[in-house]
Amino acid sequence: MNQRQQPTVTVERFYLNHAENLQLRLVTGGGGLTRRILEGSVNRCGLALAGFFKYFAFKRVQVIGAAEWQFLKSLPEPERERRVEAVLAAKIPCLVFARNLSASPAMLDQADRAGVPIFKTSMTTMKFINAATIALEMEFAPQVSEHGSMVDILGIGVLIRGESGIGKSESVLALLERGYSLVSDDITRFRLVEGRELVGTSSETTRYHMEIRGLGIINVPAVFGVRSVRPEKRLDLVVTLMESGQMAEVDRVGLERQTYSILGVELPHVVIPVRSGRDLARLIEVAALDQKLKSLGHNAAREFNERLIERMRTG
Amino acid sequence: MSTTSQSGAPRRAVKEFTVPNRLGIHARPAALFVKVANKYHSHITVEKDGEEINGKSIMGLMMLAAGQGSKLKVVAEGDDAVEALQGLEELFVKKFNEE
Numbered sequence: 159m160n161q162r163q164q165p166t167v168t169v170e171r172f173y174l175n176h177a178e179n180l181q182l183r184l185v186t187g188g189g190g191l192t193r194r195i196l197e198g199s200v201n202r203c204g205l206a207l208a209g210f211f212k213y214f215a216f217k218r219v220q221v222i223g224a225a226e227w228q229f230l231k232s233l234p235e236p237e238r239e240r241r242v243e244a245v246l247a248a249k250i251p252c253l254v255f256a257r258n259l260s261a262s263p264a265m266l267d268q269a270d271r272a273g274v275p276i277f278k279t280s281m282t283t284m285k286f287i288n289a290a291t292i293a294l295e296m297e298f299a300p301q302v303s304e305h306g307s308m309v310d311i312l313g314i315g316v317l318i319r320g321e322s323g324i325g326k327s328e329s330v331l332a333l334l335e336r337g338y339s340l341v342s343d344d345i346t347r348f349r350l351v352e353g354r355e356l357v358g359t360s361s362e363t364t365r366y367h368m369e370i371r372g373l374g375i376i377n378v379p380a381v382f383g384v385r386s387v388r389p390e391k392r393l394d395l396v397v398t399l400m401e402s403g404q405m406a407e408v409d410r411v412g413l414e415r416q417t418y419s420i421l422g423v424e425l426p427h428v429v430i431p432v433r434s435g436r437d438l439a440r441l442i443e444v445a446a447l448d449q450k451l452k453s454l455g456h457n458a459a460r461e462f463n464e465r466l467i468e469r470m471r472t473g
Numbered sequence: 474m475s476t477t478s479q480s481g482a483p484r485r486a487v488k489e490f491t492v493p494n495r496l497g498i499h500a501r502p503a504a505l506f507v508k509v510a511n512k513y514h515s516h517i518t519v520e521k522d523g524e525e526i527n528g529k530s531i532m533g534l535m536m537l538a539a540g541q542g543s544k545l546k547v548v549a550e551g552d553d554a555v556e557a558l559q560g561l562e563e564l565f566v567k568k569f570n571e572e
Contacts, residue, residue, distance in 0.1 A: 410504045410507065410531050411500040411503070411504050411531060413501060413504075462500070462535075463499050463500040463501075466500065466535055467496050467497065467499045469538050470497035470498075470499070470538050470539065470540030470541070471496075471497075471540060
């Protein structure tokens, strides 16, 4: 898998996902919700309203704050309409009025005809710009789908990879039984946050469900309780289950640091050979706990080895 | 190296090695030793100062705390005992790829 997906962010998606935290209300121009936001940022369109189009960041969400609003109000009616018309025609995705400011009926009419959605928010312009920038950054974050299930083990986000039929789902079930929680079964979506952290989640359709051979589709929170699921989790460790015959080398002492790369982030990687009679869930659990120790600054393998070398040196 | 090969009886090979590398048999050499030992069917034991361990156990080898210059008596028993000792000897000759 490992396919990079360039997110398509429509005004509708932005609105649906963030209406609540940005306090957005659609005023008019619902027909234009399919417009795309091409740049994940926000622009105050004052200069464009003043007639300066040489540098106009029209790909961004456009905001009208108190300054723009007062400026529009100061213009005589026909001039105002002309200026608004020019901004609406510049392929902008949408217009947001901050501070609950109201567009004039004429302007609403213009926007509706041009098919440009107009929103209203009760937030102040600055607050809205800050919050909308963060929201857009999230929508525009690079994403990728990985074949594997993700589980949260005591705060350590673990992606469990491996060929189909090797026992991923069974391991996940056993981990859920031990009180850990499921993030995603079989396919996990990762989003790169601030260029350095990966956050895993499941696709909305399959969220909180698992497909188990012989059992079919099960509803995880219904079977294991609400504690057994969580919507998203930072990824800390990748565990690959591998048929022991296929493994070239197994690091027996854990001194070698293996990594697995997702969207350019290097993650600690543990490869566990699968043989009948091994309790995979227990091994994954211990791998996660060992990773937790490492994140606290304790590397058991290295510390053990340093002690051993010291002992041999001093006889 | 001594070998006894009679019809039916398992072959046995013994050799004493001196730990050649500066850091001694720490985790990495121990893992390397076990990796090579596991290629053979023979039962392999390692003895140091009267303490004898299974040559296919990493923890066992590290328990010996065999520093540079210490003597290890390696015994292989089985069909491929001679080959096993040859394979292991190579590790000591190459100083466990450490120096």
